[in-house]
Amino acid sequence: xNPTEQILPLSLxxxxxxxxxIPLYFQVATRIEKSILDGTLPAGSRLENEVAxxxxxxxxxxxxxRAIQDLVDKGLLVRxxxxxxxxxxxxVTRGVELTSLNxxxxxxxxxxxxxxxxxxxxxxxxxxxxxxxxAVGAPTxxxxxxxxxxxxxxxxxENWLPEDFTDLNPADIAEHGLYAVLRSRGVTMRVAxxxxxxxxxxxxxxxxxxxxxxxxxxxxxxxxxxxxxRAVEFGHHCYRPDLYSFSVTLVEK
Amino acid sequence: xNPTEQILPLSLxxxxxxxxxIPLYFQVATRIEKSILDGTLPAGSRLENEVAxxxxxxxxxxxxxRAIQDLVDKGLLVRxxxxxxxxxxxxVTRGVELTSLNxxxxxxxxxxxxxxxxxxxxxxxxxxxxxxxxAVGAPTxxxxxxxxxxxxxxxxxENWLPEDFTDLNPADIAEHGLYAVLRSRGVTMRVAxxxxxxxxxxxxxxxxxxxxxxxxxxxxxxxxxxxxxRAVEFGHHCYRPDLYSFSVTLVEK
DNA sequence: TTTGACACCATGTCATGACATTAGCACCAC
DNA sequence: GTGGTGCTAATGTCATGACATGGTGTCAAA
Numbered sequence: 001x002n003p004t005e006q007i008l009p010l011s012l013x014x015x016x017x018x019x020x021x022i023p024l025y026f027q028v029a030t031r032i033e034k035s036i037l038d039g040t041l042p043a044g045s046r047l048e049n050e051v052a053x054x055x056x057x058x059x060x061x062x063x064x065x066r067a068i069q070d071l072v073d074k075g076l077l078v079r080x081x082x083x084x085x086x087x088x089x090x091x092v093t094r095g096v097e098l099t100s101l102n103x104x105x106x107x108x109x110x111x112x113x114x115x116x117x118x119x120x121x122x123x124x125x126x127x128x129x130x131x132x133x134x135a136v137g138a139p140t141x142x143x144x145x146x147x148x149x150x151x152x153x154x155x156x157x158e159n160w161l162p163e164d165f166t167d168l169n170p171a172d173i174a175e176h177g178l179y180a181v182l183r184s185r186g187v188t189m190r191v192a193x194x195x196x197x198x199x200x201x202x203x204x205x206x207x208x209x210x211x212x213x214x215x216x217x218x219x220x221x222x223x224x225x226x227x228x229x230r231a232v233e234f235g236h237h238c239y240r241p242d243l244y245s246f247s248v249t250l251v252e253k
Numbered sequence: 254x255n256p257t258e259q260i261l262p263l264s265l266x267x268x269x270x271x272x273x274x275i276p277l278y279f280q281v282a283t284r285i286e287k288s289i290l291d292g293t294l295p296a297g298s299r300l301e302n303e304v305a306x307x308x309x310x311x312x313x314x315x316x317x318x319r320a321i322q323d324l325v326d327k328g329l330l331v332r333x334x335x336x337x338x339x340x341x342x343x344x345v346t347r348g349v350e351l352t353s354l355n356x357x358x359x360x361x362x363x364x365x366x367x368x369x370x371x372x373x374x375x376x377x378x379x380x381x382x383x384x385x386x387x388a389v390g391a392p393t394x395x396x397x398x399x400x401x402x403x404x405x406x407x408x409x410x411e412n413w414l415p416e417d418f419t420d421l422n423p424a425d426i427a428e429h430g431l432y433a434v435l436r437s438r439g440v441t442m443r444v445a446x447x448x449x450x451x452x453x454x455x456x457x458x459x460x461x462x463x464x465x466x467x468x469x470x471x472x473x474x475x476x477x478x479x480x481x482x483r484a485v486e487f488g489h490h491c492y493r494p495d496l497y498s499f500s501v502t503l504v505e506k
Numbered sequence: 507t508t509t510g511a512c513a514c515c516a517t518g519t520c521a522t523g524a525c526a527t528t529a530g531c532a533c534c535a536c
Numbered sequence: 537g538t539g540g541t542g543c544t545a546a547t548g549t550c551a552t553g554a555c556a557t558g559g560t561g562t563c564a565a566a
Binding site for chain 4: 507518522526
């Protein structure tokens, strides 16, 4: 019942790349994470303590600590002062990340496709102006799309972008996804604030998503900010709850 | 248009408590956060750089860095190497935290109340056993409650707890909430894994929540782990989407 | 005028060392 | 026996110092 003392195999850390561009703490975190996922470190087992681990690997304590902290933030490890570090029970689930639905589907092996319904430049109303931090009436690019996975409609996506992006190419967006097009323009997303709720479908949404009238939909409003802190996108999305849901891992600080 | 150079008023940092139990980085982070919230540091403004800030406050760079990093993780600041640190645009929203609905309602000033529908010890079925990492058939405490805010029903909460907690007092839970009772037993939650979705209400749920039949509900499944990494609670919750939603702030690493 | 080299700035990474705090345990005194 | 006391182990906090890396702007040469 008491936590098994567990030593990480040294071999896992033999090939640390000390000169490459990949930070050492990241390499360590990756290797520990892999050990957890493949069962080398079973749930509940204890990690070697920070200083000892650092000595064995020839790394300083801050580096080890940073690696472990990243895994704690991910919900894989739990630390207790005076006790040590243990692997959390329960199967690992990938949490929500700052990616688009397109990326998610690609990762899970489903074939995404997009139908563009609307792509127009319209003046911002009060709500959009507020979300994007632009003046009311300022031109914005308004998109409405249906996203499908393996040809089954999954969600209706409606997005607004500030004036700088009103020249985006609708065909590119339909083919590669909005986020990919923005990335290729040099925009890197850093922060997103999302609100997740639910409501009934409108008749149009029922048609688009191929569900019955007044079906329950999962909704998500998102405002995304780039690395200079500027709002670059506001979106209102509706998902078929039988095909999509959100996973979140919370860690008490 | 270009980010205003901004200097934090030194007065904000004059009363740092260097001997007390509150970490210095936390005190710094709190003060910066307050400056952002009250408008002293407007959206888009630039922070003084790390080293200078450290010198002015008589603190080391790691301490300052830790404080800033916490605010970056909260989605309040954005950092760019070679550029500096800026305040993110957009109003601040409190994200999901590892708290119970009870705590949430208390914080927003609404008066929560709870009706206990079921409180019984039952054997774990396959799904519950999997979530709690116990054997199938092991005794678990099964709760079903309705949570109200200002006497309006907000959610139906169904929870399962492992054998150690089968002796919990139903009256205590109804009065103080499940999480408060667990805290008073010395259990501290550290990690929770949630899945958020939507579905239609059952007839019973429609009655309990005072909504029409087949209304859209927001659902959340949560498994919570204590500071030793052990699963201590699995819950399936349904919320009225007109009264409750989830906020999440994501930060790209 | 344009372009390349270079310096500067600010954050990113890493090492070393020290002390504080907490949990668990063994031991000793009462 | 029981309870306090102190030791040990492990993480938490903080300081100092160094170098790397990416972004920006300047200045001079082509």
